[in-house]
Amino acid sequence: MLDSPRVCVQVQSVYIESQSSPDDERFVFAYTVTIRNLGRNPVQLLGRYWLITNGNGRETEVQGEGVVGVQPLITPGNEYQYTSGAVIETPLGTMQGHYEMVDEQGNGFRVAIPVFRLAIPDFIH
Numbered sequence: 001m002l003d004s005p006r007v008c009v010q011v012q013s014v015y016i017e018s019q020s021s022p023d024d025e026r027f028v029f030a031y032t033v034t035i036r037n038l039g040r041n042p043v044q045l046l047g048r049y050w051l052i053t054n055g056n057g058r059e060t061e062v063q064g065e066g067v068v069g070v071q072p073l074i075t076p077g078n079e080y081q082y083t084s085g086a087v088i089e090t091p092l093g094t095m096q097g098h099y100e101m102v103d104e105q106g107n108g109f110r111v112a113i114p115v116f117r118l119a120i121p122d123f124i125h
Contacts, residue, residue, distance in 0.1 A: 055090030
């Protein structure tokens with residue numbers, strides 16, 4: 001029996017002040033995701049689901065194929081990293097979700113993306 005796929009997801013976010021407009025309730029964040037394949041078999045990322053929550057509790061769901069226009073194949077011991085962005089109406093929010101992935105036998109599985117903060121520097125809530 002094969003090991004279940006072991007995939008680790010880490011995310012770092014940063015506030016993009018130059019593209020934000022607090023007076024217009026527009027706060028822009030970039031986030032960099034690192035997806036590591038800790039298993040013994042290749043895995044492919046097919047799709048994504050995000051739940052974005054602003055500081056007022058308003059939720060936005062985002063689903064789609066791949067990430068940044070690709071469906072990367074991640075071989076054992078390697079990682080895939082990409083940067084994307086989100087715009088929310090408050091200076092503080094969170095993101096979380098999951099990736100839809102498939103192993104080399106075509107078995108689908110989900111990998112959770114742990115919740116992470118979107119926050120302007122030095123913002124105390």
